Amino acid sequence: MAGYRPWDQDHARFIVAGLASLEGATLPILHALQDEFGYVDPQAVPLIADALNLSRAEVHGTISFYHDFRTAPPPRRVVKLCRAEACQALGCEALVSGLARDHAIAVDDQSGSGEFAVETVYCLGNCALGPSALADGELIGRVDGDRLAQLCGLTGAHA
Ligand code: FES
Known part of the structure:
Protein backbone atom coordinates (compact mmCIF):
# COMPACT_ATOMS: atom_id res chain seq x y z
CA MET A 1 0.00 0.00 0.00
CA ALA A 2 3.05 2.20 -0.07
CA GLY A 3 3.46 4.99 -2.56
CA TYR A 4 0.24 6.96 -2.16
CA ARG A 5 0.46 10.58 -1.30
CA PRO A 6 -1.82 12.01 1.39
CA TRP A 7 -4.95 13.69 0.10
CA ASP A 8 -4.12 17.10 -1.30
CA GLN A 9 -7.06 19.13 -2.52
CA ASP A 10 -4.94 21.34 -4.77
CA HIS A 11 -3.28 18.39 -6.41
CA ALA A 12 -6.66 16.70 -6.77
CA ARG A 13 -7.94 19.84 -8.49
CA PHE A 14 -4.97 19.71 -10.85
CA ILE A 15 -5.73 16.07 -11.74
CA VAL A 16 -9.41 16.82 -12.29
CA ALA A 17 -8.61 19.81 -14.51
CA GLY A 18 -6.16 17.77 -16.57
CA LEU A 19 -8.77 15.13 -17.44
CA ALA A 20 -11.97 17.16 -17.47
CA SER A 21 -12.03 17.61 -21.24
CA LEU A 22 -12.10 13.85 -21.92
CA GLU A 23 -15.29 12.26 -23.19
CA GLY A 24 -16.93 10.59 -20.19
CA ALA A 25 -14.31 12.05 -17.87
CA THR A 26 -15.82 10.93 -14.57
CA LEU A 27 -14.32 7.44 -14.48
CA PRO A 28 -10.86 8.42 -15.74
CA ILE A 29 -10.76 11.17 -13.10
CA LEU A 30 -11.85 8.83 -10.31
CA HIS A 31 -9.27 6.24 -11.35
CA ALA A 32 -6.55 8.88 -11.55
CA LEU A 33 -7.40 10.17 -8.08
CA GLN A 34 -7.42 6.68 -6.61
CA ASP A 35 -4.11 5.87 -8.33
CA GLU A 36 -2.57 8.98 -6.83
CA PHE A 37 -4.04 8.97 -3.32
CA GLY A 38 -5.17 5.38 -2.84
CA TYR A 39 -8.80 6.50 -2.49
CA VAL A 40 -11.25 9.13 -3.59
CA ASP A 41 -11.78 11.58 -0.78
CA PRO A 42 -15.32 12.95 -0.40
CA GLN A 43 -13.77 16.39 -0.98
CA ALA A 44 -13.29 15.35 -4.62
CA VAL A 45 -17.03 15.25 -5.25
CA PRO A 46 -17.59 19.02 -5.58
CA LEU A 47 -14.38 19.38 -7.58
CA ILE A 48 -15.52 16.83 -10.13
CA ALA A 49 -19.10 18.07 -10.17
CA ASP A 50 -18.00 21.64 -10.89
CA ALA A 51 -15.45 20.64 -13.53
CA LEU A 52 -17.85 18.36 -15.43
CA ASN A 53 -21.02 20.31 -14.86
CA LEU A 54 -22.64 17.45 -13.01
CA SER A 55 -24.58 17.42 -9.77
CA ARG A 56 -22.80 16.24 -6.66
CA ALA A 57 -25.36 13.46 -6.42
CA GLU A 58 -24.37 12.21 -9.88
CA VAL A 59 -20.70 12.10 -8.96
CA HIS A 60 -21.44 10.45 -5.65
CA GLY A 61 -23.65 7.92 -7.43
CA THR A 62 -20.81 6.97 -9.76
CA ILE A 63 -18.38 6.52 -6.89
CA SER A 64 -20.76 4.30 -4.97
CA PHE A 65 -21.82 2.30 -8.03
CA TYR A 66 -18.30 1.07 -8.73
CA HIS A 67 -17.12 -0.96 -5.79
CA ASP A 68 -13.48 -0.53 -6.78
CA PHE A 69 -13.43 3.02 -5.52
CA ARG A 70 -12.42 3.48 -1.94
CA THR A 71 -13.67 6.55 -0.07
CA ALA A 72 -11.26 6.25 2.85
CA PRO A 73 -7.49 5.86 2.88
CA PRO A 74 -6.35 2.30 2.32
CA PRO A 75 -4.99 0.37 5.27
CA ARG A 76 -1.25 0.61 5.72
S1 FES B 1 -2.17 -21.51 -1.98
FE1 FES B 1 -3.24 -22.68 -3.43
S2 FES B 1 -5.10 -23.10 -2.45
FE2 FES B 1 -4.10 -21.77 -1.07
Whole structure:
Protein backbone atom coordinates (compact mmCIF):
# COMPACT_ATOMS: atom_id res chain seq x y z
CA MET A 1 0.00 0.00 0.00
CA ALA A 2 3.05 2.20 -0.07
CA GLY A 3 3.46 4.99 -2.56
CA TYR A 4 0.24 6.96 -2.16
CA ARG A 5 0.46 10.58 -1.30
CA PRO A 6 -1.82 12.01 1.39
CA TRP A 7 -4.95 13.69 0.10
CA ASP A 8 -4.12 17.10 -1.30
CA GLN A 9 -7.06 19.13 -2.52
CA ASP A 10 -4.94 21.34 -4.77
CA HIS A 11 -3.28 18.39 -6.41
CA ALA A 12 -6.66 16.70 -6.77
CA ARG A 13 -7.94 19.84 -8.49
CA PHE A 14 -4.97 19.71 -10.85
CA ILE A 15 -5.73 16.07 -11.74
CA VAL A 16 -9.41 16.82 -12.29
CA ALA A 17 -8.61 19.81 -14.51
CA GLY A 18 -6.16 17.77 -16.57
CA LEU A 19 -8.77 15.13 -17.44
CA ALA A 20 -11.97 17.16 -17.47
CA SER A 21 -12.03 17.61 -21.24
CA LEU A 22 -12.10 13.85 -21.92
CA GLU A 23 -15.29 12.26 -23.19
CA GLY A 24 -16.93 10.59 -20.19
CA ALA A 25 -14.31 12.05 -17.87
CA THR A 26 -15.82 10.93 -14.57
CA LEU A 27 -14.32 7.44 -14.48
CA PRO A 28 -10.86 8.42 -15.74
CA ILE A 29 -10.76 11.17 -13.10
CA LEU A 30 -11.85 8.83 -10.31
CA HIS A 31 -9.27 6.24 -11.35
CA ALA A 32 -6.55 8.88 -11.55
CA LEU A 33 -7.40 10.17 -8.08
CA GLN A 34 -7.42 6.68 -6.61
CA ASP A 35 -4.11 5.87 -8.33
CA GLU A 36 -2.57 8.98 -6.83
CA PHE A 37 -4.04 8.97 -3.32
CA GLY A 38 -5.17 5.38 -2.84
CA TYR A 39 -8.80 6.50 -2.49
CA VAL A 40 -11.25 9.13 -3.59
CA ASP A 41 -11.78 11.58 -0.78
CA PRO A 42 -15.32 12.95 -0.40
CA GLN A 43 -13.77 16.39 -0.98
CA ALA A 44 -13.29 15.35 -4.62
CA VAL A 45 -17.03 15.25 -5.25
CA PRO A 46 -17.59 19.02 -5.58
CA LEU A 47 -14.38 19.38 -7.58
CA ILE A 48 -15.52 16.83 -10.13
CA ALA A 49 -19.10 18.07 -10.17
CA ASP A 50 -18.00 21.64 -10.89
CA ALA A 51 -15.45 20.64 -13.53
CA LEU A 52 -17.85 18.36 -15.43
CA ASN A 53 -21.02 20.31 -14.86
CA LEU A 54 -22.64 17.45 -13.01
CA SER A 55 -24.58 17.42 -9.77
CA ARG A 56 -22.80 16.24 -6.66
CA ALA A 57 -25.36 13.46 -6.42
CA GLU A 58 -24.37 12.21 -9.88
CA VAL A 59 -20.70 12.10 -8.96
CA HIS A 60 -21.44 10.45 -5.65
CA GLY A 61 -23.65 7.92 -7.43
CA THR A 62 -20.81 6.97 -9.76
CA ILE A 63 -18.38 6.52 -6.89
CA SER A 64 -20.76 4.30 -4.97
CA PHE A 65 -21.82 2.30 -8.03
CA TYR A 66 -18.30 1.07 -8.73
CA HIS A 67 -17.12 -0.96 -5.79
CA ASP A 68 -13.48 -0.53 -6.78
CA PHE A 69 -13.43 3.02 -5.52
CA ARG A 70 -12.42 3.48 -1.94
CA THR A 71 -13.67 6.55 -0.07
CA ALA A 72 -11.26 6.25 2.85
CA PRO A 73 -7.49 5.86 2.88
CA PRO A 74 -6.35 2.30 2.32
CA PRO A 75 -4.99 0.37 5.27
CA ARG A 76 -1.25 0.61 5.72
CA ARG A 77 -0.84 -3.12 5.67
CA VAL A 78 -2.80 -5.75 3.82
CA VAL A 79 -2.51 -9.44 4.62
CA LYS A 80 -3.86 -11.63 1.86
CA LEU A 81 -5.17 -14.93 3.11
CA CYS A 82 -5.76 -17.77 0.70
CA ARG A 83 -9.21 -19.32 0.98
CA ALA A 84 -9.11 -21.55 -2.08
CA GLU A 85 -9.79 -25.26 -1.94
CA ALA A 86 -6.43 -26.63 -0.81
CA CYS A 87 -6.06 -24.04 1.92
CA GLN A 88 -9.64 -24.69 2.99
CA ALA A 89 -8.73 -28.32 3.44
CA LEU A 90 -5.82 -27.21 5.59
CA GLY A 91 -7.88 -25.01 7.87
CA CYS A 92 -7.98 -21.46 6.52
CA GLU A 93 -11.63 -21.03 7.47
CA ALA A 94 -10.72 -21.68 11.10
CA LEU A 95 -8.27 -18.79 10.81
CA VAL A 96 -11.04 -16.55 9.51
CA SER A 97 -13.30 -17.56 12.41
CA GLY A 98 -10.45 -17.10 14.87
CA LEU A 99 -9.82 -13.55 13.69
CA ALA A 100 -13.48 -12.74 14.19
CA ARG A 101 -13.71 -14.49 17.55
CA ASP A 102 -10.44 -13.43 19.14
CA HIS A 103 -9.83 -10.05 17.53
CA ALA A 104 -13.22 -8.90 16.19
CA ILE A 105 -11.73 -8.62 12.71
CA ALA A 106 -13.79 -9.38 9.65
CA VAL A 107 -11.92 -10.59 6.60
CA ASP A 108 -12.68 -8.48 3.52
CA ASP A 109 -14.17 -5.69 5.58
CA GLN A 110 -14.01 -2.68 3.23
CA SER A 111 -15.62 -0.26 5.61
CA GLY A 112 -12.70 0.91 7.63
CA SER A 113 -9.44 2.68 7.01
CA GLY A 114 -7.58 0.99 9.82
CA GLU A 115 -3.95 0.08 10.11
CA PHE A 116 -4.37 -3.21 8.35
CA ALA A 117 -6.85 -5.36 6.50
CA VAL A 118 -7.11 -9.05 5.83
CA GLU A 119 -8.31 -9.83 2.33
CA THR A 120 -9.27 -13.08 0.67
CA VAL A 121 -7.28 -14.36 -2.28
CA TYR A 122 -7.80 -17.56 -4.19
CA CYS A 123 -4.59 -19.54 -4.44
CA LEU A 124 -1.12 -18.19 -3.91
CA GLY A 125 0.51 -21.17 -5.59
CA ASN A 126 1.63 -22.55 -2.27
CA CYS A 127 -1.13 -25.13 -1.89
CA ALA A 128 0.89 -27.96 -0.35
CA LEU A 129 2.04 -25.68 2.45
CA GLY A 130 -1.28 -24.06 3.27
CA PRO A 131 -2.93 -22.27 4.81
CA SER A 132 -1.03 -19.62 2.87
CA ALA A 133 -0.82 -15.89 3.26
CA LEU A 134 0.97 -13.02 1.58
CA ALA A 135 2.16 -10.02 3.58
CA ASP A 136 4.56 -7.32 2.38
CA GLY A 137 5.31 -9.42 -0.66
CA GLU A 138 6.37 -12.37 1.47
CA LEU A 139 4.65 -15.69 0.94
CA ILE A 140 4.05 -17.51 4.20
CA GLY A 141 2.96 -21.12 4.52
CA ARG A 142 1.41 -23.16 7.30
CA VAL A 143 -0.12 -20.07 8.82
CA ASP A 144 -1.74 -20.59 12.19
CA GLY A 145 -3.77 -18.22 14.32
CA ASP A 146 -0.77 -16.81 16.16
CA ARG A 147 1.18 -16.23 12.98
CA LEU A 148 -1.77 -14.54 11.34
CA ALA A 149 -2.23 -12.26 14.35
CA GLN A 150 1.46 -11.46 14.22
CA LEU A 151 1.28 -10.65 10.50
CA CYS A 152 -1.55 -8.25 11.28
CA GLY A 153 0.56 -6.60 13.97
CA LEU A 154 -1.93 -7.56 16.65
CA THR A 155 -0.79 -7.74 20.22
CA GLY A 156 -1.14 -11.01 21.99
CA ALA A 157 0.52 -13.06 19.26
CA HIS A 158 2.54 -15.88 20.64
CA ALA A 159 4.60 -16.56 17.53
S1 FES B 1 -5.10 -23.10 -2.45
FE1 FES B 1 -4.10 -21.77 -1.07
S2 FES B 1 -2.17 -21.51 -1.98
FE2 FES B 1 -3.24 -22.68 -3.43
